Amino acid sequence: MRVKARLFATLRDHLPEDASDNMVEVELSEEATVGDLLDELAVPADEVRVTMVNGRARPRDWELEPDDEVGIFPPVGGG
Template sequence: MTVEVQLFAAFAAYLPAGSRAGAAVLEVPDGATVADVARRLGLPADLAQVVLVNGRDAAPEQLLAPGDVVAIFPPLAGGRTRRQDPSASRDGRA
């Protein structure tokens, strides 16, 4: 069966040769899971990933169906973890 795989940001480097616009169509066996696709592409197993199948959150063990679209994002980070009082830095207090 075939599935479309979309890889974003730094993960796009793991797409097979000839892929375009961050996506590729892969032939996978019946019973393949999201984890099987990630392994086949050589994605680092130790990195947490955000995965969507057909636009919905998906677990690594989710079974895929013909025509599914699998989107895999690298770890996401950013923002502040705690709120800082902006006046504290102006008067020399931290």
């Protein structure tokens, strides 16, 4: 299945060269999880604080569905 992943802030350094802006489309096996997506993108797990699937925070073992949109964030804060 294909999903769309967006990498934000410092994680943009891990975007593949063919990424458009901060978004990349990734081909994953059925039943792949958020954690599998991070592995596929080679984003170090300890740099990631928040992962959102379709706008909801989801854990690493969350199973993805085709066409899911995943936002991947390092620790961020502001006010």
